[in-house]
Amino acid sequence: MVVDYIAREKLMSALESHRNTPEIKVLTGVRRCGKSTLLDRYAQSLLDQGLPERNIYHRRFDSFDTPIGYSATDLYDDLRRAFDTAGSGPFVVLLDEIQDVPGWEQVVRRLHTRADTDVYITGSNARLLSGELATYLTGRYVEIPVYPLSYDEYATHMAKRRPGASEDLLFADYMMFGGMPGLYATGTVEPDRARAGEVLDAVYESVVVKDVARRYGIRDLATLEKLSRYLFATSGNLFSTNNVVNTLNSAGLKVTYATVDNQIDALEKAFIVYGCEQSRIRGRQLLRPQRKYYPVDNGFRNLANGFNGADRGAQLEGIVYMELRRRGWNVTIGALPGGEIDFVARRGAERQYIQVTLNMTEEQTRERELTPLRKLDDAFPRTVLTLDRFSEGVTEEGIRILNAMDWLRK
Numbered sequence: 001m002v003v004d005y006i007a008r009e010k011l012m013s014a015l016e017s018h019r020n021t022p023e024i025k026v027l028t029g030v031r032r033c034g035k036s037t038l039l040d041r042y043a044q045s046l047l048d049q050g051l052p053e054r055n056i057y058h059r060r061f062d063s064f065d066t067p068i069g070y071s072a073t074d075l076y077d078d079l080r081r082a083f084d085t086a087g088s089g090p091f092v093v094l095l096d097e098i099q100d101v102p103g104w105e106q107v108v109r110r111l112h113t114r115a116d117t118d119v120y121i122t123g124s125n126a127r128l129l130s131g132e133l134a135t136y137l138t139g140r141y142v143e144i145p146v147y148p149l150s151y152d153e154y155a156t157h158m159a160k161r162r163p164g165a166s167e168d169l170l171f172a173d174y175m176m177f178g179g180m181p182g183l184y185a186t187g188t189v190e191p192d193r194a195r196a197g198e199v200l201d202a203v204y205e206s207v208v209v210k211d212v213a214r215r216y217g218i219r220d221l222a223t224l225e226k227l228s229r230y231l232f233a234t235s236g237n238l239f240s241t242n243n244v245v246n247t248l249n250s251a252g253l254k255v256t257y258a259t260v261d262n263q264i265d266a267l268e269k270a271f272i273v274y275g276c277e278q279s280r281i282r283g284r285q286l287l288r289p290q291r292k293y294y295p296v297d298n299g300f301r302n303l304a305n306g307f308n309g310a311d312r313g314a315q316l317e318g319i320v321y322m323e324l325r326r327r328g329w330n331v332t333i334g335a336l337p338g339g340e341i342d343f344v345a346r347r348g349a350e351r352q353y354i355q356v357t358l359n360m361t362e363e364q365t366r367e368r369e370l371t372p373l374r375k376l377d378d379a380f381p382r383t384v385l386t387l388d389r390f391s392e393g394v395t396e397e398g399i400r401i402l403n404a405m406d407w408l409r410k
């Protein structure tokens with residue numbers, strides 16, 4: 001099978017920017033989003049820049065080559081042998097899917113104290129940054145989130161594979177199938193529903209079984225599967241635990257509020273769904289803020305809905321939400337009296353307000369999207385993202401109306 005490497009320049013630049021710094025570099029993200037390939041390419045770039053191969057220890061721990069029962073002691077012994085045969089200069093340690101090695105935190109803690117040692121680890125669960133690692137390495141690691149392909153990464157790659165394909169066609173496929181790299185890294189020119197279903201379902205099953213059910217000891221797989229697919233299929237809607245519990249109970253599943261909350265927490269820790277909480281823009285804080293949930297990749301939403309392409313507005317909203325996270329923004333839903341702003345994005349002292357809609361050609365839709373933004377009384381940027389190119393421009397209040405595809409390519 002021909003494997004076609006998809007360039008991820010921003011992530012490679014992030015790794016390069018932290019090269020030879022004392023912090024442990026921690027790459028986190030859902031399974032099969034490209035962490036392993038990124039680490040492979042980074043290792044190759046180090047060799048290309050002249051670092052001797054004997055000065056690189058690179059191992060993937062969820063592969064067949066790692067023996068069953070491999071422990072932290074085995075890893076420590078392997079590293080000691082690698083250090084003994086290394087040449088002069090920096091030594092680079094690349095540990096891929098390290099959470100599969102019991103007690104790995106103790107080894108990484110010791111690596112951090114070793115001079116001239118540059119350490120990179122990857123993992124597919126948020127628990128990677130909890131427990132002993134967080135305790136012993138507080139302030140001594142930097143997290144580099146890795147997500148599925150952005151639209152810009154996807155479109156740049158597919159423009160070479162499908163010369164002549166229009167931007168609208170490329171975006172329609174991205175909206176339908178998402179950006180999991182496995183869909184586009186083979187010789188197939190474009191995915192179809194069958195291929196996309198196979199790839200996405202395999203990722204989904206791997207995450208649910210390995211990173212959720214097994215890791216958290218969840219035996220009720222039926223509830224977990226129904227809940228996760230419900231979150232995917234209804235992404236962009238305000239979530240009510242009460243409604244979900246009643247729905248699942250009426251379907252014959254005996255579930256409690258605690259069960260639903262704990263399983264959603266486990267899904268979030270596996271990076272396959274992300275919660276976006278309401279926050280009041282003015283006045284008192286919300287006493288009981290609700291949330292919306294978005295899958296890490298839009299393909300999972302359509303997988304749950306049988307790739308019927310329904311509710312494209314919610315799909316676009318999910319793509320924008322994940323892109324904001326990819327760019328390092330903290331994102332909430334803006335609650336106003338009598339209205340809502342889709343996303344309030346904060347990054348340090350920066351803030352921006354974003355509305356998302358498929359088009360604004362109808363006056364009613366235009367007013368619905370602009371009215372909440374007009375109510376704001378600060379000077380932070382206000383933007384409406386739409387697939388409608390007829391409405392692009394700046395309103396008299398200074399609200400920018402941008403094409404979503406152009407914004408995603410910036």
